[in-house]
Amino acid sequence: AQSVTQPDIHITVSEGASLELRCNYSYGATPYLFWYVQSPGQGLQLLLKYFSGDTLVQGIKGFEAEFKRSQSSFNLRKPSVHWSDAAEYFCAVDEYGGATNKLIFGTGTLLAVQP
């Protein structure tokens, strides 16, 4: 079965510090990968996505992610974190079967930002 693992449940970084959130996936075919962010009590906002091509993808709010097929990873990075980045981050893989796009999510990483 397809799966997504986010090893870090909770991460705390200082404002201005760099950030890397880990994501590993298990998927037989070429994966379509996503990172979403969720603020408390809110829905999911798309940060970035990877379908094919350049393995380093740029997203909104200064985020980027790198697809590494050999490591089955799609880690999210930001060079300098802002206090407004505090939220929960979800990695997802699109399990496409027939006409159905089914997103499989990891359990999320909760990011806290210290002043």
Add this chain to the structure above:
Amino acid sequence: ETGVTQSPTHLIKTRGQQVTLRCSSQSGHNTVSWYQQALGQGPQFIFQYYREEENGRGNFPPRFSGLQFPNYSSELNVNALELDDSALYLCASKRTSGNTDTQYFGPGTRLTVL
């Protein structure tokens, strides 16, 4: 803002009751999916509707059902509510044009079952 709206925002029901949640898709989107997000978990796929028909379902019992209307809005119905149905229910819409479509999520409906 994704253009996907959901109503109501919050809902409290008691065990055994029935509930209907509503979703209005982003303009131009013809496919809608529903997800359940329990506290502290990632969203779980319930089902997907395309052209008013269910075309994919996750591991949820038949008491979870849905509808999609000609204007692409959608409903999620849950019968015989159980305590474990308490969760944030998310609707996502997309325009199906291939297998690389991006889903855009609404703000969700928080359902509490007492």
